[in-house]
Amino acid sequence: MIKRILVVDDDAASCELLREIFAARGWDVATATTPAAARRCFAEQPFDLVVSDINLEADATGLDLLKDFRARCPVILVTGFGTLDAAVTASRDGAWDFISKPFKVDQVVSVVQSALASRGMSSAPPPAAERFVDTSGLVGRSAPMVDLYKEIARVAPTRSTVLILGESGAGKELVARAIHQHSPRADGPFVPVNCGALPENLLESELFGHVRGAFTGAIAERKGLWEEAHHGTLFLDEIGEIPLAMQVKLLRALQEGEIRRVGAARAQQVDVRVIAATNRALEAEVSGGRFREDLYYRLTTATLRVPPLRERREDIPLLSKAFLHKATKTLGRSVQFEPSALALLEAYDFPGNVRELQAAVEYAALHARGGLIRLEDLPPKMQGTRADRPVASDWEKQCFAALPTLDELERRYLAHVLNVVKGNRTRAAEVLGIDRRTLYRMAERFGIKLTDES
Template identity: 40%
Template sequence: MPKILLAEDDEIMRISVSDRLKQCNWQVDEVDDGLKALSLSERHHYNLIISDIRMPGLDGLSLLGHVHTNSPETDIIMMTAYGSVDNAIDCLRKGAADYILKPFDMDDLIIRVNRLLDAQAVKTKCEALEESCKQRESGTRLFGDSPAMQQVYELIRQAAPTKATILVTGESGTGKELAARAIHMASNRRNQPFVSINCAAIPDGLMESELFGHERGAFTGADQKRKGKFELANKGTLLLDELGDLPGPLQAKLLRVLQESRFERVGGSKNISVDVRILACTSKDLQKEVEAGRFRQDLLYRLQVIPLKMPPLREHKEDIELLCNVFLKEFNSMHGRSVTITREAIECLKNYDFPGNARELRNLMERASVLCQGPEITPADLPTDIAGLQGESEDVGYNLAKNIAVAEKNCLLRALKKSGGNRTKTAKLLGISRKNLWEKMKNYNLQ
């Protein structure tokens, strides 16, 4: 739902405009002076600001300059009863999206607002398309400023320009494939093919053909010659994802290809030479697989020339806020929204260990961004087991009053989530007045 800030000191005009905007199902915040408008614009994201030029506290042009500098994606419509051509030109030159003279027809204002919101939606779709094209070309980037991620970046920086085989390990959801793509893009082969094959997703009987290709008539259904992943990745990079699930017989053939850089298609006798840089990913402990007899020791040695371990999210929680913003930007573009996340929700997430790592966080952000009732993701929009962790993580010992406060806060969070953030429904659910609920939310900083 688009969010609009209306700054107008005339009460009758403010109420009239606000009521008309709300009839279009837009969320509207109202203020009666420029300083309040400035404060709200700094704390919340608005799709559009409609402001009078002459206001107490801070004039509209000063507000326009601040918003245009700090939130350029927000459009601004300036209103005035003292307009002139020079005044209009000055507003537009300073970044206003539109300029309207009082008194004006409300339908005219709605048309202008709709035009600006439609333009924002088109821009969002274009950015999403551009990002999608970038991802197809180079993959999604790795993000994180923590020391753990800095070590990953440094190893990639050193190893990527070489031809060395790199084994990327880590738990599921830590971004192993993204690391592999980052290695490819930082290498001298960045303009050559990047080919990936998931060794766990292809049946054993088809894996050899997928890797090395086959000749016509090599087996039932092989009605034409087909190139395998090695040939498709020639001069580029081949990622062997979930390598720990590669069948035993193919491990020996893969070892030979890695050593000799040549192979034969299934059903063929011709040696095919390739120049391929090999990257491998696995969430399994290959040394334990070797000890259990499920993985070849010599293949492990050949693959693990340079080991790269991706850290689980619980070891670099300081990156959670950055990742949340990155994921929300992606989903806002995808779904045409402008959702942000509150500090309280970030703290809840930081107190959760994320067994599914960054992938789990990404899925959580997509769900929350789609289902949240307002323009911001609050603890009430998070799963109960995560939202409750903010209070449960506090070390209150055996102090009765503090433990009661923690329990009350968690109860508020659960009720807010149950009612979708609607305060009237939440107060009724809790059996208290709306005023009492507001006071408790303010006390626990749940605004």
């Protein structure tokens, strides 16, 4: 039997694009540009799948349609503004999947095939926390980040132990905090521990606490960090640094849900969810005998990978502007990026990842003269030595020195079109030959405010 799909998007061009993609695979496709039209379509005939944009610029959203249709067929939500909050909300409300624009054709077809194959399976929304406020600090709309948001949304409502993998500075602790904040334990404590920063002889006492007289200097009973995280989340950062002897005790605490203070006669039950993180290849550590295999499998109930910044370069402008906004608050003056400086940041590899980018932006904001961050204001290592740079001839300097960049030309043209059409968004999109979603993204990228709602 031919599968029937309902596509809902307030942008007619987006509807037509998805209709063509799905029709080419032999599926029967109906489209709707308003929530009311979508509901009418569903009332007239059944569908095997609904693919809906979240932001429909109407009295109802894709999330409302999700609640209407999820009991009858799978629903895939699409958005041009991928955020952790959107992914968590979609997962909480029972969406089959969540896709961020711009998407790849193969990606959306694969998700649709999976959803169509699921017909007959339960589509009830998963259990989730009551509060969903994204204060995690995670920033990014690239495909790798949207995939990470979806993984966070899946694991957050559960009790599962989570292992977060990623390079130094990629944001592993932010991911751990996001899981905690979107979990049923959000009102409980989040206790971070840097396992690599604690000496081996203090690690057990710091984690599990001790009784009075347990060792020299133990003049009073002390609660450990594991107990402090009771009814909350314990984040074990750099878990690959824990010595083998301590790994045995950690494994028991994870398996039994109980700990024993150093010097105590009895163990005690503690309700803690453990999230661990490492920048090491733990499988190699297990093979080398430096990490217990049983502990490794206990930690990897759910595994998330945080992408390095070089794998999501399209997020660099967004992150840079967020960091600059913070920095300018501290400096007490307004500073913006010159397009060429932002382009250089986007081209740089950032071995130190997001942490290095934040430091670079703060450096540039501090060294900027006037209201613009220029190339020369960025850290010297990003600019390279003068010997590494091609030397321009006098003729080249005369020809190109005063010419604007392509980014600057695009910004000026967008501003000019908006001025001519008096801010009318629909007309501006028509003149530029783009859809309104692309117009919104362009305006946001260049810091241009769209005023007219039409």
